[in-house]
Amino acid sequence: MTSRRSWLRNSVLGLAGSTLLTPQRLSALRGHQHRLDGELSGDPDSEKYWALVREHFSFAENLRYFNNGSLGACPTYVVEATNAFRATLDGFPSKYMWGGWQDQKEAVRGKVAAMLHVSPETIALIHNTTEGMNLIASSMDLAAGDEVLLSNHEHTSARIPWKYWQEGKGVVLKTVNLPLIPEGPQEIVEAFRQAITPRTRVISLVHLTNTNGMILPVKAISEMAHAHGILVAVDGAQSMGMINIDLEDLGCDFFTSSSHKWTFSPKGMGVFYAREAAQKHLRPLIVCRGYEDESIRRLENYNTRNLPELLGLGAAMDYRNLIGGEEIERRIYALKAYLREAIAQDERLVLKTPGSDLLSAGIQTVELREHQVGEVKQKLADEFHIDCRPMGSHGLNGLRISLAIYHTKADVDYLVEALRQVLDA
Structure with missing residues (x-):
């Protein structure tokens, strides 16, 4: 709880103050901060918790996105904050491009360094x-x-x-x-x-x-x-x-x-x-x-x-700090273990990623036997709205599956079942 209170007090938006954002925008974004603080005060080992995290990402309708290794998505909070800063910059371009945000820039540097x-x-x-x-x-x-x-x-x-x-x-x-x-x-x-x-x-x-x-x-x-x-x-x-x-x-x-x-x-x-x-x-x-x-x-x-x-x-x-780096890493490894166990008994799916947690985390590549990976990838997209990356280098005929904090175990179940249906067809 202390870290969450610090997040509200020390976020980049908190540093912005009413001199940088209009009172209306600042109030709306601070309201969003408080709502996130309340939602993410639960148990990070609960599936309900991560289902709430999933709601913070606005993916296209019905999309199951397993391609974060290519490009990630922004939580809605980050989108709204960025748009608020953009509106402020366009309201007084020369002020904010050259010097008006110096403290805020250094705050970002400090957060990354931390x-x-x-x-x-x-x-x-x-x-x-x-x-x-x-x-x-x-x-x-x-x-x-x-x-x-x-x-x-x-x-x-x-x-x-x-x-x-x-x-x-x-x-x-x-x-x-x-x-x-x-x-x-x-x-x-x-x-x-x-x-x-x-x-x-x-x-x-x-x-x-x-x-x-x-x-x-x-x-x-x-x-x-x-x-x-x-x-x-x-x-x-x-x-x-x-x-x-x-x-x-x-x-x-x-x-x-x-x-x-x-x-x-x-x-x-x-x-x-x-x-x-x-x-x-x-x-x-x-x-x-x-x-x-x-x-x-x-x-x-x-x-x-x-x-x-x-x-x-x-x-x-700020969003990452609200959830917590250790909690994020633990969730990634939990999803990895869940996926690997789900496909372990299917001889048509061969893991081409090391199993040890010292040697892999949230990217898992699954090789397909007796099926061409490009065709399977396309069927997953067309029939199940799943996006993942086909991987053909290093002799692979595999799907690269990226596991991220916006995934639930139900998402993994959906992916594995879709894969089996495509391979059965």
Whole structure:
């Protein structure tokens, strides 16, 4: 209860005050805050609780959305807050674009830093993971013959920046092949260990794969890399918001994520982290007045940007804090266990995601035997209004199922029954 009272008092909207939003808009949004506070004061282990959370998301009629790994949705509260900020900006554009919301911007930075257990001076508020990976790859002062290690599960937006910015200089991009279902985290660590040579300068790796939801042991890899003087960059697009992350504990040098996936912020917002000792390596992608700033804010110096979406990220952080990061993670793992148990006895459905909670969480990829995944995906969409992602890389013929806090166990039952009906047809 104390944390919920703090949420009402310290939210981005609370900081806004009547000087930034019209009294009518501020009153309506604060009323929404109080309603959420009342609704989410129940038992987070109850299905009724998560059914209430589901009502905070306004999906299209009849849609069962299992594709959060591609793009998340905003809770209605975040949508309304963002729209209120947008109306305020359009009411006095120059005031709020350049300086009027400075305290609010810093409040958002602080909320993101708190979620990741780091200093605000290590956090830049950018647009998405792709920008963050370009920022890292373009900044590295590498020479011909130097090596960058990337796993075979890297997203194209994490691999192509290295190819574009460094390969033409003669930098070698080495692929580390990972097992699809490793026996344990150490098997992944060992794959990277064997790939390291005296010319290895950077390890760039995904935290949680978008292919089959495998979690990579970033902490152990970072410790090993640093023992060899190697920098570690992490693509956290699928992990941030899904599982609790302590970046100080993980020990990586750089971490970037799109907040419009598992933290449910407005689209086009992202987060960039750079360990203070590693910030010296970074050069901004965009420069304008103020480029001399030595703080991490120099990386987000766009002059004009969509500030309502940035403040909407703050509202998304407030919403997350109201539920609680530990409760969210526990719910994700409960849904994972429920799904895996539901399909375990059906020989036509083969899980291609590691079962251990150390190695996977809210993304589970289910391979289909004797059916083409594209056809099954389309039938699920057309006949059952289910959206999920077909996955064909790495020899998979699977459906990637994203489990999020807006799902109930009844939603999982509906998905599994629909799958069985399609396979029976």
